[in-house]
Each structure stands twice: as structure tokens, then as C-alpha cells.
Amino acid sequence: MKKVGIVGWRGMVGSVLLDRMVSENDFDKIEPKFFSTSQAGQVGPKIGGVDYVLEDANSIEKLSELDIIISCQGGDYTKSVHPKLRSANWTGYWIDAASALRMNEESVIILDPVNRNVIDQAITEGRKDFIGGNCTVSLMLMGIGALFKEDLVEWMTSMTYQAASGGGARHMKELLTQMDVIGQKSKELMDGDILDLDAAMSELLSSKEINSECFGAPLALNVIPWIDSEVEAGQTREEWKAYSETNKILGRENNPIPIDGTCVRVGALRSHSQALTIKLKKNVDIKEIESLLKNSSEWVEFVPNTPEATREKLCPRYVSGTLKTVVGRVRKMNLGDDYLNIFTAGDQLLWGAAEPLRRMLNILL
Secondary structure, three states: OOOEEEOOOOHHHHHHHHHHHHHHHHHHEEEEEEEEOOOOOOOOEOOOOEEEEEEOOOHHHHOOOOOOEEOOHHHHHHHHHHHHHHHOOOOEEEEEOOOOOOOOOEEEEOOOOHHHHHHHHHHHHHOEEEEEHHHHHHHHHHHHHHHHHOOOEEEEEEEEEEEHHHHHHHHHHHHHHHHHHHHHHHHHHOEEEEHHHHHHHHHHHHEEEEEEEEOOOOOOOOOOOOOOOOHHHHHHHHHHHHHHHHHOOOOOOOOOEEEEEEEEEEOOOOOOEEEEEHHHHHHHOOHHHHHHOOOOOOOOEOOOOHHHHHHHHOOOHHOOOOOOOEEEEEEOOOOOEEEEEEEEEEEEOHHHHHHHHHHHHHHHH
8 A cells, every 4th residue: 555644634725634534534545644834753643443653744754755745734734845855866756735836837726627638647757745635726716717717718708705714723713713703792782772783883893902913904894905915016915816726727738717706704714605607618508507517526516596596505604514515606697798796615624634635535546
């Protein structure tokens, strides 16, 4: 069996990955080894009744013994360790959740329900670095990948509504802490005048009582239309990824589809949503569009464009903790018959992070 090392298994993405691997019996197919950057020699996770002793995640010698490495440790670790491994002539497969290697020419961004052909070709060519994509890009493609596959998209804008989990566990806890403070402070004013309550909450959000260390501003009762660092032309890096990563996933670097939009952090906990405006290359009947979306993969759930179905299913509450990607609000726009409106939602920690890594491991096995 292949020797597979897992680094960063304690973190949020790593924990979800291990949970999925256990539930899918992936550990029965491999010889797993668990690594730590700070606790080598200590007892690690218990899998199938076996307590695994942790190896040193900074040991190039130990890592070089592996056939496959899965890293959820973050970009700084990747930048430090990956080049040393390759310089030591390690020829194994590197599977990574971090963004550090995504845009390298030799790297492949993995989302096999959408780009299995690109992945298979890369394996045939002898490529070794397979990197998980940006969460919003992956979730968007899981929802509407069929439209790209049929080469129907001329250009697209995405307006995202991204959950706290995109920042990590500390960000999720900060949101819940903010909500708790707001709940406690508002309770005593609930029976009074609504304008007094509104004024008190506005004052609270501007005070130091709301801890906003992670987000830089309160997220509860608020939205933050800025995610990640600034890049050229006023974009954020998160917005830049929609164009660059989508086209790389699709293998269209030489014939890219224009994509842009605004990425917004909202008070959802772990699932992202997106509102998409799509310019089609031609007028396609709405029933054909619906059919393409419904039949694109087993993980897509089409939601009829009704108020009842939308409120029930087209939302983070419905998809969180599941592999479902919901797609709805599908309609032609007043802009013209070749313009589509679509809304999607999916779990940021599953298809947006851990699941493509797990499935890439199985492809290599």
C-alpha cells in the first residue's frame, strides 16, 4: 500500500478531511503517517483503533519516504517544505489545500467532477503537484460547471456571500461571540421603542465591546465587502482568483473567459453563497439550461424558482455539513435573452476545501 503522510490534520480543513476519510474507509487503502510541526513523538489521532505517533513535519528525510503527502498546514509550510523536498529529488505526489502553489505552471488545481480530464492528462504527463482551489471558485464550478463544459459562457460576474469559516476557526468563534454580545445587550431593550433598540445596536457596533480582531470590523449585523489583500485595479485577491483559478481549472489559460465580481463576507457560519450574472454565447432555452444544471453531477440539487423552494433549500442552512451544491433562481434577465441569473450555495469546508483533496488521493491510488 502507498505510504501517505497527512500534515495539518488538527486544523479545521484537516479535521473535516479526516472525518471524510474515515467515513469513506479511505484509511483501509493506505499506510497512513501523521505529521506535526510542533508535537513530533506525541500520540496523534486514533484511526481504526490504532494510535498513531506523530512524525516531524519539518523532516525532509521522513517526508521523502512517502509516496503521497496531503498538506492542510497552510501556505507558509508549503513554501518552506515543498521546495526542499523537490530539491532532495522527492518524486512523490503533493496534494495541498493551501494556495501557495496553485498558479505554478506545473501545478494542477483539482476539482475532479469538473476537470477530471485535465487531472488525468496531468498525471499522464508526469505532473506531481495537485492543489485544492479557492473555495468560492470550486463551489461555483460545482454548481454551474455544466455551462462551462458546454462552452456556453461568454463572461460572468459573481457577487459572493462568504461565510466566516473562510477565515478559519477563530473567525467563526469571533462571529458567534459578537452575536452573543448583541443578544445580551438587546434583550433588555426588546420591549421598548424600536428606534431606541436600533440606536443602541448601532452604538454597540461602533464600540470596543464588539471584538473584531479577526475580521477588522463587526460581522454580526453587518457585511464586509472586502476579502483578502488588494491587487491591481482595485480588486481584492479573492476577486482575482475567480478569473485566474476558474480558467486554470478548466484548462483555458490560453483562451480565458472574463470573470469578475465583488466578494463579500457575511454572517453565515460555514457555507458560501453566490449570485451569478452570466452572459451566454447564444440564446439557450431556459428548460435546456435547467436540464444541464440538474444533470451535471450527483452533488448538484436544482431548486425551482419559487419562494417556498428558495427559502427552504437555496441557502447555507440547507447545505452546511453536506456535499450538496444547490443551484436556483435560474431565470433569463431583462438585459436580454442571452443573460442568465443564477444563485448557488455550498459547504466551504467540504467541496470548498477538503473533499477535492480526498478525491485526488483516491484518483492517485
